[in-house]
Amino acid sequence: MSKELLFKTLRGEETERAPWVPFSGVHSGALIGADATQVLTDEDVLVKSLLEVNKLYKPDGQPVVFDLQLEAEILGCDLVWAKDGPPSVASHPLAETMSVPCDCKIPTEESGRMPLVLSAMRRMKAEVGDTTALYGLITGPFTLASHLRGNDIFMDMYDDEDYVHDLLAFCVKVANKMSDMMIEAGMDIIAVVDPLVSQISAAHFEEFFHGSFAAVFENINAKAYSSFFVCGDATRNIEVMCKTKPHSISVDENVDIVAAKAITDQYNVVIGGNIPLTTVMLHGTQQDNMKCVVDMIGRVDSKKLFIVAPGCDMPYAVPVENTIAVAQAVLDTENVAKMVENYESATFDVDAVVLPEYDKLTKPFVEVFTLDSLTCAACTYMKGAADVAKETYGDKIDMVEYKFTEKENIARCIKMEVKNLPSIYINGQLKFASIIPSKEELEAAINAVL
Structure with a gap:
């Protein structure tokens, strides 16, 4: 059995x-x-x-x-x-x-x-x-x-x-x-x-x-x-x-x-x-x-x-x-x-992903990479930390979540070499990987690029 x-x-x-x-x-x-x-x-x-x-x-x-x-x-x-x-x-x-x-x-x-x-x-x-x-x-x-x-x-x-x-x-x-x-x-x-x-x-x-x-x-x-x-x-x-x-x-x-x-x-x-x-x-x-x-x-x-x-x-x-x-x-x-001995995958179109010109941004851009903050508990709390920061800073920062469940976001992760989920990037730089930041830690990271 x-x-x-x-x-x-x-x-x-x-x-x-x-x-x-x-x-x-x-x-x-x-x-x-x-x-x-x-x-x-x-x-x-x-x-x-x-x-x-x-x-x-x-x-x-x-x-x-x-x-x-x-x-x-x-x-x-x-x-x-x-x-x-x-x-x-x-x-x-x-x-x-x-x-x-x-x-x-x-x-x-x-x-x-x-x-x-x-x-x-x-x-x-x-x-x-x-x-x-x-x-x-x-x-x-x-x-x-x-x-x-x-x-x-x-x-x-x-x-x-x-x-x-x-x-x-x-x-x-x-x-x-x-x-x-x-x-x-x-x-x-x-x-x-x-x-x-x-x-x-x-x-x-x-x-x-x-x-x-x-x-x-x-x-x-x-x-x-x-x-x-x-x-x-x-x-x-x-x-x-x-x-x-x-x-x-x-x-x-x-x-x-x-x-x-x-x-x-x-x-x-x-x-x-x-x-x-x-x-x-x-x-x-x-x-x-x-x-x-x-x-x-x-x-x-x-x-x-x-x-x-x-x-x-x-x-x-x-x-x-x-x-x-x-x-x-x-x-x-x-x-x-x-x-499948000789099989090679070609599933994701990385070349179609256009990344921002991070060095020309006029304000901090917080990117939250998650599996899906609605279904993954760790992702929920990582996204929650970013949401608190957005409430604090308002229009002084931009913030977006990229859910790994979407094909184009997988290609983005591949292009940006995102190794771990969830992660937070600020202006294209990894700041927090699989560690949920405190309010003070995330604010310090944002203030460093304001």
Whole structure:
């Protein structure tokens, strides 16, 4: 059974091939003609779309719900819903008050959308649980704290350490309750998804977050398998993540998978990833997807401590044939490798991109490069920092967001040699890469060119 292949990998055993886990998220709805909001609010639509994923993509494991706003919604955050992506957090209940919610706020099986989610999990367990490992996804303590507090959480780490620790302690309680409910509903693997981990230093992680994540994984590991899911350039934090003792880590295209696996192997931790979401899965061809997977499998020891997966939640509009191509490359690597042996991609027209004459600008031009600030939590807070600067400076600066989900913006990133998302450039110069600046830091960078 394919789920046993994944379990063997998570136990550190050698396997005949790497397991395949499509993080299909709201993309699953596209397979049955349902939009993202329907997938995340209608149980029957959700289950129907997940079964279609299971049938078409032949996964060894798959997530049931990919929505990092479940807990935030329960705890009082307002959400902005979208047709082609998960909702985003629009308000932060603790933005104006440095308090910590009481334990009575911790989610129960009746909170928010939990009845829908847990019922869908039980139904999927009954339908495919004998053959497919099922993932339950929870929001990590840092990202949940950020949803509650907003961008001020980054300054709080300097100004009020005790408050940060108290807020994280509450978020750990939420995470543990969410994990317990999902495990009871039949989930084999709990993925702790925390995109903002990539936005801090290893020193800050060890000071503020090691204990929180270690506590969450200790709770999960006693009952199920675990995964630590991070987005963005988490390179500097791979080792400290391993030290929190998850069974596996999932990373995106910002991370060099070969270098990262060299670290995770030392801790006997599985690493999963990291098929590029937009350049390959969304805008590439079938051959691009096959070539990417074959090359990645060829660069790592893929038969031990490795999972093939998208770098993060797949975009809604990924062509079905591209994901089927990925599955084929995983399941029949040798033959697919022969098919794409001499293939070279020519997907993006870099020459069509016209860059500003930065040295002739009359005022600072702030460019925010994101995956998509509406769907990527780290990008949301990076864009939020730029929005605050725009409110402060008004017409004295220009500001624009380039979303990596758009083909012309991918070409722009290639031409400008943008290495990491999210990033902020000012007058064409990189100022902040995968580190969300404080209000003071961003203003200092802007003032330097005013």
